Amino acid sequence: MSENAFYKLRDEIENGIVTGEFEPGERLDETQLAARFSVSRTPIREALMQLSAIGLVEIRPRRGACVIDHPPQYVFEMFEVMGELEAMAGALAARRHTDADREALSSSHERCLASAASGDTDAYYYDNELFHHAIYSASHSAFLKDQCIALHRRLRPYRRLQLRVRNRMQTSVREHGAIVDAILAGDAEEARALLRSHIVVQGDRFSDLVAGIQSMKMQTRAR
Amino acid sequence: MSENAFYKLRDEIENGIVTGEFEPGERLDETQLAARFSVSRTPIREALMQLSAIGLVEIRPRRGACVIDHPPQYVFEMFEVMGELEAMAGALAARRHTDADREALSSSHERCLASAASGDTDAYYYDNELFHHAIYSASHSAFLKDQCIALHRRLRPYRRLQLRVRNRMQTSVREHGAIVDAILAGDAEEARALLRSHIVVQGDRFSDLVAGIQSMKMQTRAR
């Protein structure tokens, strides 16, 4: 608590955006946030500056900061790019994984299986992140890993929505199984293809996503 | 000059990093920068916060900001990811380009041809950027375009180094020609493959890059 308030504040505000406490388009009042976190406006502004550089917040001159509000098309494109990056990570992982990577992949997949079976979406959400991070690490490309983690974070609000769709967890974990097999078998092109289609939001899933975003906003209006 | 100093400051400092005025690893003193740009430390700090979120600057608690200094391996990985993203943009462009995109691609390629022929590396550097931006736009994926532009910016310092290598401009512009042909022919997979190898820094080019980075740092030490 003692040092570097703006780091903590950045994570705190980011978390608020991810969980939907701050909704897309909502204005982020500096004074209000300062009061809420019992700090002055200075570290709040610094946190907002960082979030704006990351692309979670939009700062318009003399107008203050808003939570970024992307049109569904843009969100779709984000998943599309994420798919390509994860596909790349999977392909590299298939070629480069070590014994430790095998272990990390398998065990995180086991955890996903368990939490999917229990139906606990929060647990699955967390374990799913572990699984994907295991792939990034296994790619042995530090920059690719950084990029994947950054984009993964940006997509968190929407990823959360997706899990609410019926049976998505079961489908997701089944796909994970095939991905693990491909990577461990060293089949780079198979891993690439599987990861791409695992991530990209196609057909019905896109409609579900748009519906989810809509309902999230409706919820906002109602309050 | 009147409004939003931190935007201008961010670009100014970023530019300093890109052109090599601020060398990798160099400490960025807030007070010094404030004096240099005749502002207080506040907007300087805000600019540095943004640059750190982008990944151009590293801020260590209570230790101040430094220009980020990546090991050559990491830089290589950055080009590798850039290659994959541009390949994706090229593939999409091949499928989706409009008449306006055709025109933009052709004319920016013409400009590259001209500046390469004249041997003006600065002009080529600029026209090359135009050309690649034309591909991003033709992909008709706003997010992919944003990501490409962001990464392209981050790679600027190193890209500049590459052009100094003998005949690189001629080779580059020849590759551009093939890329334009593939995109205009609507051959997505050909465009993908050509762009990937156009960007990725393989074999000798990687050695040249490492040597360039070394000499850049030597120059720093000497002063």
Next chain:
DNA sequence: GTCAATAATCTTGTATACAAAAATGGCCAG
């Protein structure tokens, strides 16, 4: 009652002030 213009208020953007941590330098012991 509605609209527009102006005054009052609020919010942002920047400067300055101050406390606490890190870096520096000097001093003394060995």
Next chain:
DNA sequence: CTGGCCATTTTTGTATACAAGATTATTGAC
């Protein structure tokens, strides 16, 4: 002469102050 410890000096991180632009409320005209 070297190395470690304490005092001094910088430098960072945060709070506060203030000016200028944006927003809201009020008043007056139609």
